[in-house]
Amino acid sequence: MPTPASARPARLPTAQVIAAIGGICMAQSLVSGIAFQGVPTLLRDRGTPLDQIGLAHLAFLPWALKFLWSPLVERYRLPSGRAQRRTRRIVLPGQWLLAALLFLLAGLGQPALPALLGILGLISLTAATVDIAGDAFAVEQLAENRRGWGNATQVGSSYLGMFLGAGLFVILAGSQGWSVAAATMGGLVLLLTLPFARVREPARQAGTPAHRPSLAHALGRPNVRLGLAITVVFQAGARLAYGMTPLLLLDRGVPLATVGWISGAGTVGAGLAGTLLGALLLKRCGAARAIGVALALQTLALAAFLAAVVASSRLPQVGPSWLVALALLKAATVAIGFVALYAFLMGQASPAQAGVDFTLFQCADAMVATIGGVAAGWLAQHLGYDACFGAAAALGAAGLALIPALLRRLPPPLPGEPT
DSSP states (O other), rough: OOOOGGGSOOOOHHHHEEEEHHHHHHHHHHHHIIIIIHHHHHHHHOOOOOOHGGGGGGGGGGHHHGGTEEEEEEHHOOOOTOOOOOOOHHHHHHHHHHHHHHHHHHHHOOOOOOHHHHHHHHHHHHHHHHHHHHHHHHHHOOOOGGHHHHHHHHHHHHHHHHIIIIIIIHHHHHOOHHHHHHHHHHHHHHHHHHHHTTOOOOOOOOOOOOOOOOOHHHSSSSHHHHHHHHHHHHHHHHHHTTTTHHHHHHHOOOOOOHHIIIIIIIHHHHHHHHHHHHHHHHHOOHHHHHHHHHHHHHHHHHHHHHHHHHHHHOOOOOHHHHHHHHHHHHHHHHHHHHHEEEEEHHSSSSSHHHHHHHHHHHHHHHHHHHHHHHHHHHHHHHHHHHHHHHHHHHHHHHHHHHHHHHHHTOOOOSSSSSO
C-alpha cells in the first residue's frame, strides 16, 4: 500500500540535493587533500624526515574527534519540538570561515611546521564541524533508493576535491608559490559553496516526536556499535597505505610534478571509475553484500601493490611505472569501498539524530586514518616501505574474515524515529 503523502518525509528534489552535497563534499576533501597529501608531499620534497611528516596527520584529529561536539551541533540544527531545520545556519558561515583561514595561510606564506600544523588544525576543526551538518542533510534528504547514487556523488566529488587539494595545490605551490596555491584553494571553497547557498531546506514532518540528540542514544543502539566496528575493520588496511603512497613514488624516483598529477588527475580518474563501479555494485548486491565484495577487491589491490613495492627495491626491471599503475588500481578499489561502506552506514543512522550517528561512523574512519598515518610514517621510516604496505595488506586480509561475522550480528535498522 502506498505511503500517504502526509506521512512521507519532506525532501528536496534529488538533483538539488546532489548538487548541494557534491559542492560541500568537494570542499571538505579539498582541505583534506591539502593536509593529508599536499602538505606532506611538499615537506618531503624539501627533505623533511618521514616520521615528522607523519605528524602532519595529527592536524586531522578534529575529524576523528568531532563526535564530541556533534550532539551540540545537532541540537542546534534540529531544535526539539520544532519542525525547523537550521543546516544552512551552520554550513554557510562555516564555509566562509574555512575560506578565510585558507586566505590567512596564503598571506602568511609557508610557516614552520608547528605553526603550519596549528593552522591546518583550525581549518580541519572548521571543516569537520560543517561536515556534521552537511552529512546529516544528506542522510535526511536522500531517499533509501537514492543513497547508492548519492554516495557515488559524495565520493566522486571527494575525489575531485582531492585533485584540487592534493594535486592542483602541489602543482601551483611548485610553479607559482605557496601563497598563490593557498589563495586559489580559498577561492575554490567559496565557489563550491554556491549550490548549497541556493538550498531552501524543508521543515520536518508535523508531529515529529521531541528528541534530544545524544551520544548515549547513539551508542545504545546495536546498529551504531556494530557499524563502528565494521568501519574500523573495513578501513584499517587502506588507511595505513593511503598517506605513504605518494611519498613512496617520490622516493622511488618519480618527479614531484608527476607525483602531483598522479595524486590529482590520476587518482581522480581511478576514483571516479571506482565510484561508478561501487554504485553499480550496490545496485546489484545491496549494501551488506557490497561491502564484503569491496573489501575483497581492496585487499587484492593492496597485495598486488605490496608485491610491486618489494620487487621494485630488488629487481631493476620493475620500474616506477608498475608502482604508478598499481597505485591507481588501489585508488579505484578504495573508491568502491567508500561508496559501499558509507551507503551501508547511512542505513544504520537514526533519522532523529543523523548528524550524531553518521558523525560517529566518520570519526571512527578518521581515527583509523590518523593512527594509520602516524603509524605508516613510523613504519616506513624505521622498517621500510615493505613493512608499511605489508601490514596494510595483512589488515585487509584480516578484515575479510571479520566483516561477515559482524554483519551476521547486525539487527535491522530502525525504520523511523527512535523509541
